[in-house]
Amino acid sequence: MKSRRIRSMTIIISAAVVLSLTSASVYAEQMNPIEFSVPVNLTQGASAVPAVPFANPEPALSDGPREAAEVQAFLDQLFASSSIKQKAGAVSVSVVRDGQVLAAKGYGIVDQIAKQPVSAEQTTFRIASVSKVFTAAAIIQLVDQGKLSLEDNIEKYLDGFKLTNPFNKPVTIANLLTHTTGFEIRDPNNSNFLFEPAAPAMALKDSIFTDFPPVVREPGTSYMYDNFASRLQGYIVEKVSGEAFGLYMANHMFKPLGMTSSSFTQTEDLENRLAVSYDAAGAAVPAYRLQPNPLPEGGMITTSADMARFMNAFMNSGKAADGTVILSPESVKAMSTYHMSIDPSVPDTTYGFEAPNPVQTKGLFTITKGGDILGFSSLLWLMPESKVGIFVTYNKNGDLRDALISAFMDHYYSGHTKDIGDPGYVQQSEEELRANFEGLYKDLRTSALVTRVTAAGPGKLITFDIVSGRHEFKQAGKLLFIDEAGSPLAFKLDDQGQVSYLKYPNPVGYAAKTPAAAGFPDIPDNHPFASYIHANQSIGLIKDDPNKPFRATDTVSRAEFIHALVQQFSLPPSANPSDFKDTGGSPYEAEIQAAKEIGLLTGTSKGNFEPNRPILREEAAVVIERLLAAVSGQQTPRLPAKLAPGTDYWAVSAVSLMVNLKLYGPEVSTAADGFTDYGSKRSLNKQELAVLQYSLLFPGSE
Structure with missing residues (x-):
């Protein structure tokens, strides 16, 4: 029994090591200790967007997917590619537009023993942090009903618990939704995985108050991907609605939308239909449950067909196909609007979604949510203005989703481009850049992710970090720079007009500029070390x-x-x-x-x-x-x-x-x-x- 426990622990701990050093391969991917990321080349800079091994069978389109047969042919050819097949053994994908399901398909096999083909309707997958979209939607439902206000101090719902908050500014419901709480990092870890079937799961409330984080940055001033904030949203849903979180989601989200294969509770039926995941050596990842039960920030199980139902309802102003309303049009708009941006050209978060890499969007307005958990990766990609959505989930941790999105956008939106930044901005001198931007910037979540910024001439910066390697930037605005691939590096000023944060190697969070060292009495500046x-x-x-x-x-x-x-x-x-x-x-x-x-x-x-x-x-x-x-x-x-x-x-x-x-x-x-x-x-x-x-x-x- 001990050997099995150690192997299971080793898988999780190894993931934590990897994730302490890596961030999203593309802006859709999150940095979570329960989530994986694409391995980093330790000697070369990582590409912002991976190469896509796909040649369009027909001339590329420009106004998006329209015909079901054409979309399905596109997907069939893409997933027939040997290089794509190597990225996952079981894949499920759905594409919608304006209320229509253009595709809901499975590729590969559910497991290597039974050889059962993947079914978009029947095969379930863990979607990890895509779960956060549904948790946020539950909060917004309660706002719709007048039971919550976005400006409420969260202490109102904490049973008398008082935050450790040295700032004269409360943490609000809106801060939870935009991940701007200022909380000290509290991420899931190996203790959230239960590999022993009989092991009892911690309750949601207990997990909240056992290790409640202090507020260490002024609320609303910085963006840090915040698993605890999403978990706390789930607890507040329980407090306000009077229903257990999993039951609330079943009654007010899944049942109204006809999402019969979706749950935050790992039922026997959904577990029996769950795709088997395999590690790099080809061994099946041990079966596991999650705690607390339920896990609002990452515990949802679903199918791509169910996700198509959600996508269509969301982009139909919150109304399901049978007329059932799950969200008001105003709330859908709030969830589709960026409320936090480090720069006007570089948005951060809506209520529930994040910004993708602008290189991949073809200049079109897009909201997205990615998720990774042990053995599974997923991505939800929505384009609200054209009511187009695509969802993909698969039984391996890696960048298949990036290849799919790149091929999808290249095929359906060719010719769409949009430059970011201020084209009329006058670049700063090297001396100005050195004075304003040079230094070390430490990621707010991951201590091993530090970015070094140096000036390299008028209007030019160079960065180096362990995730993306070395990159050169040209100035595109007062606080905005663009790298060789067109990806942005953005900075934020504090109240005194000094640079305080940057956003680049970690797409779902900021890095804080570190203060000058205090030094030591026996280490003068001319000391060799x-x-x-x-x-x-x-x-x-x-x-x-x-x-x-x-x-x-x-x-x-x-x-x-x-x-x-x-x-x-x-x-x-x-x-x-x-x-x-x-x-x-x-x-x-x-x-x-x-x-x-x-x-x-x-x-x-x-x-x-x-x-x-x-x-x-x-x-x-x-x-x-x-x-x-x-x-x-x-x-x-x-x-x-x-x-x-x-x-x-x-x-x-x-x-x-x-x-x-x-x-x-x-x-x-x-x-x-x-x-x-x-x-x-x-x-x-x-x-x-x-x-x-x-x-x-x-x-x-x-």
Whole structure:
């Protein structure tokens, strides 16, 4: 039983590592620890939009899909492509326009044993964060009925609970809907997955008040994709309606729309029809339930045929085919209007939807919602002005949806383009750009996602981050820049007119500009490691007391090294008993066990870890090699490096990787003959750890 639990935990924890380093492949994809993202190339910048292996059988259209036969032929050809088939084994898709279902089709097989074909009506899928659209719609229904106000302070519905909020501004229902609460991050993690059939599920109310986040940013001023805000919406639906959330959704959303295969409760019938998901090795992902039960931010199960019913009703001003009204026209408009934008050209959120990458929209108004959960990915893409919608869901985590949307928009909306920004704007000088924009920007949700911004000439910026690599930008407005692929980089000013946030590598959230480092009394600016130590202090990787000496040459223990990586990449500690005999007295025991479970370390002889022994540089390199393999989803390139003697055979590939990716600082030297002395046998010290942690944020950059 323990081996199954560890394997299940390993799947989730590995996902958390990946997601701490990756964001959406395209603007539709969310960054959730229960959600996956496309693996990142660690040495090259990721493309904003993946290549689509599809050639149109007929001349591309320009006014959208109209004929059912043509749409179905388009989908058939796309999903017959071998490159598309590799992206998922079971796919279900629906396309609607102006009340008509143009396509509702399944492709592939439900599972590899029974070989049952996917049915758009019968095969169910987990749609993850697309669930948030329905949770938001439930809130808006209650606003329609006068039972809620968007301006209500949420404390009104919290049973007397008072938020920790240092700002003279309440968190409102509207803040919940637009993900502008200012809450400290509270994301789902491995504890939200129940792999044991008999394990009891936590109740929704208990999950809310067990770990209610404080408000750490002024409400309404910043956008951060907020799972807790959506969960809280579900609880407020319960409080206001008097019905359990799952029952409310069944009675007031699914039944009126005829969505007979949709639920936030994992019934036996829906579970039996659920597509089986497989991991990269071809093994079936273990069956699981979610907690709390229900999970408003990501627990919905449905079919593509049911989603077609919702899409048509939503774009018919909230009215179902039989005339049943689920939302007022005014509420549909509110859910279709962007209420938060970092820049007029770069919107963030409606009530329930997010903005797609403008590169993919062909300049047409679009609202979207993507979702990823263990073994499943989905996307809802709506174009309200033409009443066109497309939904896709499949049994694998990856970018199939991006390929579909790119092909769909290229085929049906050729010739539509729209430049963003202010074409008459006068670019700023390099000096102005340096003064206004240069610095480090830390993502509000993911501590390992830090963007470095530098000026590169008049009207030009360069960014580097671990998600998208290096990109160059041309100025298109006072606070707006455009990269090589046409994707925007936008900045936001605070009340004092200083740049406070940017939006780029994480499409569903902002990154905050980090303050200048406080420094340490023993680390002057001319210290050889000062730039690394000060940068890490600025972004919060180093939390030592700035009033005391840093003691840069103190050695780092094996336990401290694991702790530093676990904290940097937001890896959740394990709840399992330790596999090591000697970690019981370590404050980092649960973190060491988590690292063990995802394969970052194996320990030493006789079942020990030796947590207090200083870690050797070559040992640290092996852990990093395994970490990068977990992040990328594949083995890192084993390129040989010219290493000076002194590295054990088992660490040569890891040390070569460190040298090739330049994950080192002034402590490493290269001789005239090209051989690099990595110092493999030396103990790692604090200043060298600072270099390593900083370099991991920007691997391979110059």
